[in-house]
Amino acid sequence: MAAELLLAAAAALSLAVVFAPPRVRRASLLTRGLVGLAGMAAIAIAPTLDLILLILLVLAVLQAGLVSHRDFAARVRAPVLAIALLALGLAFERIEGPPVLLRFGAVGLVAGLVAAIGLLPYLHEFDPEESTVASPIPWIAFVGPVLAVAVLARARQLVPAYAGDALGAMLIGLGLLNVLWGTVAAWRTETDAAAWRYSFLSDWGLVLCGFGLAIADGQGAALILLLSIVLGRLPLYLWSRQAVRDKTPTDRPINLLVAAALAGSAPFAGFAARVMLLRGATQIYWPLAVVLAAAMLLWLPASLRLGRSMGLPRGRQAIGVAIVLAISVFLGLYPQPLLVLAGQ
Amino acid sequence: MIEVAAALLAWLGAALVVLADARRGLALGLALVTVGFAVLAWGSGQPVGAIAVIAGGMTGALRCLTAAPSTWGLMPPGSTPRLVLCIAAGLLALWISASVATAPGAPLLFAVLVVLGLMAARVLSGGDAVVDRTAIACFALALASSPALASSTPTGPVPYVMGALIAAAVIVAPATLPRGAARSGKDGR
Secondary structure (H helix, E strand, O other): OOOHHHHHHHHHHHHHHHHHOOOOOOOHHEEEEEHHHHHHHHHOOOOOHHHHHHHHHHHHHHHHOOOOOOOHHHHHHHHHHHHHHHHHHHHHOOOOOOOHHHHHHHHHHHHHHHHHHHOOOOOOOOOOOOHHHHOHHEEEEEEEEHHHHHHHHHHHHHHHHHHHHHHHHHHHHHHHHHHHHHHHHHHHHHHHHHHHHHHHHHHHHHHHHHHHHHHHHHHHHHHHHHHHHHHHHHHHOOOOOOOHHHHHOOOOHHHHHHHHHHHHHOOOHHHHHHHHHHHHHHOOHHHHHHHHHHHHHOOHHHHHHHHHHHHOHHHHHEEEEHHHHHHHHHHHHHHHHHHHHOOO | OOHHHHHHHHHHHHHHHHHHHHHHHHHHHEEEEEEEEHHHHHOOOHHHHHHHHHHHHHHHHHHHHHOOOOOOOOOOOOOHHHHHHHHHHHHHHHHHHHHHHOOOHHHHHHHHHHHHHHHHHHHHHOOOOOHHHHHHHHHHHHHHEEEEEEOOOOOHHHHHHHHHHHHHHHHHOOOOOOOOHHHOOOOOO
């Protein structure tokens, strides 16, 4: 699964560089993106969770060293907390002692993962004026997907079955929290930039629920949602920044299409993922499916807002938006080859 | 007995990093943490790892000695909470490693838990860039030593070398200062 996400991240970087707005320095974006990709590749092939944490620390220090108006301390805080939680969780999993320690270990692993990505209750400090590469967005939309897959794959090997249930339950609980908070906040928050950030949160909520279900449908839905974050929401966010800054909301057909893609309507990728997730939730515990279905309805107003905030894409960006929508439609209509490729 | 002393040395070093705000205290703290983890790595049958830890940690400590104000900066006014944190973290880690855990390797477990906890707390409490970088260097050394806790899987020197490189690089690398110019948003968005 990590290999597919790595390829998707490379494709997203290509889209971001090729179709970048004119004022963006492409060379700088490409260089930093490639460093991030190299780190993600190292995370994907690292044989142990310990090495993943060390690689994560390198990435955190490198990002915190970038020039920005936020200081080093402010930017390194969240990743260090995440790595500390993951490392303590890992240490507890390795200690021979009472079973409760293993449950504490599972709590540490989930809390650390959520902190690394930057989800509730560990939201990273976000400033809409900050450059994207120095902001928390790469953690939630670029590095985060590969990291989550790698950490959870290794965590499941470490955590015994009885603590594994606790791990799944925590993922689902945090997932629901992020779904509800993200959708409502993306709809109600004052600024469009913050709304975009919260929309990542709500997508991640569904991803966590998918991982927490621990059955093929849940894992498949999580993979499709992660791909839609990396190949859909992230490029659209990058191209929306200028319009968000200029405060030029637009109501054209393209904005409605973008809103539909972001809301997970048919035939876009999010729809297939949501159907799989609901099917998986029904198999495990049907009230969860009811809650998820209700939460999914909340996507609509937030997505309409985000679609409007895109402005009217022109030139290269219009081509980029068209490509992203086409990829989303393809993933939505034909998810099976991808799932087979990922071993689902 | 040597491993117990090394673990206590690591805790003392981490406590110094938490309690100090200037270069001598920070450098001594990093040096103590380095020696503590190097001895523990040697005791875990990782001589290459121990040498790597010494090389990386001491490089960082020497650089730290020249990077911050030339004083000890130990326990400035208002540092009682920090002192309480150091003692409480030490006691908690001691309880877990000596009483809760039943497997051998208590000194290493104590050192890893207490240094990770104290250094994360130091970074979270916010402060000068040199302080944060020193804390991250100690954090990397503790992280590099934690694979040795796994008794079932053999650990090579790779984590130690990587941790040592991070410990040296995070302090030696030139610091970037926050700039208002970055607000223009022309930087890789």
